Amino acid sequence: MIRKLPLGVEPPLELLLLADPSENKIKDYLNQGTCFVFIKEKETLGAYVLAPVDKNIVEIMNVAVEESEQGKGIGKLLILDAIERAKQAGYKRIEIGTGNSSIGQLALYQKCGFRLTSIEKDYFTKNYSEPIIENGIRCVDRINLSIDLKS
Numbered sequence: 001m002i003r004k005l006p007l008g009v010e011p012p013l014e015l016l017l018l019a020d021p022s023e024n025k026i027k028d029y030l031n032q033g034t035c036f037v038f039i040k041e042k043e044t045l046g047a048y049v050l051a052p053v054d055k056n057i058v059e060i061m062n063v064a065v066e067e068s069e070q071g072k073g074i075g076k077l078l079i080l081d082a083i084e085r086a087k088q089a090g091y092k093r094i095e096i097g098t099g100n101s102s103i104g105q106l107a108l109y110q111k112c113g114f115r116l117t118s119i120e121k122d123y124f125t126k127n128y129s130e131p132i133i134e135n136g137i138r139c140v141d142r143i144n145l146s147i148d149l150k151s
Ligand code: COA
Pocket: 018, 019, 020, 062, 063, 064, 065, 066, 069, 070, 071, 072, 073, 074, 075, 076, 077, 097, 098, 099, 102, 103, 104, 105, 107, 108, 111
């Protein structure tokens, strides 16, 4: 079951840190957005944060699944849930960004309907103090993807 994090319940920081090494950035977007959690047998196995960019655009700021539960379809459920909630809330566009080295994430987002929109060169070198390496690739550029929700 995916539901909005109830009021007064601490966000699953350990989980969100899997997707973003910066605790400060996570705290910033938790303040601006809403955290949704995937719960099974009282365990929080996945989470995402949806935050408005403006009145027409909403962004998935973070999506993460417990390491032991990855590859079982939970990530896809979370992304599809975010798209549905964005539609229901009347947003015209949903966005997500990831690193050039995040091959699996790029596959997942495109499987959920996202299209590539732009590249922010050197985003990760400018915004993160520690080097990030995934799949043997240095993460330097941010790839932005989006879905137009009303055509
Ligand atoms: N190449 C091709 N396809 C891939 C892939 C890869 N390397 N990795 C995942 N996929 C595909 C799967 O095959 C699946 O497609 P299918 O539905 O057609 O079978 C789809 O992506 C969804 O996989 P799913 O099992 O739902 O993903 P998940 O539950 O493991 O969640 C993440 C995906 C990214 C949320 C999860 O791996 C995670 O938490 N990673 C660490 C945090 C992170 O990097 N978050 C994103 C920040 S940008």
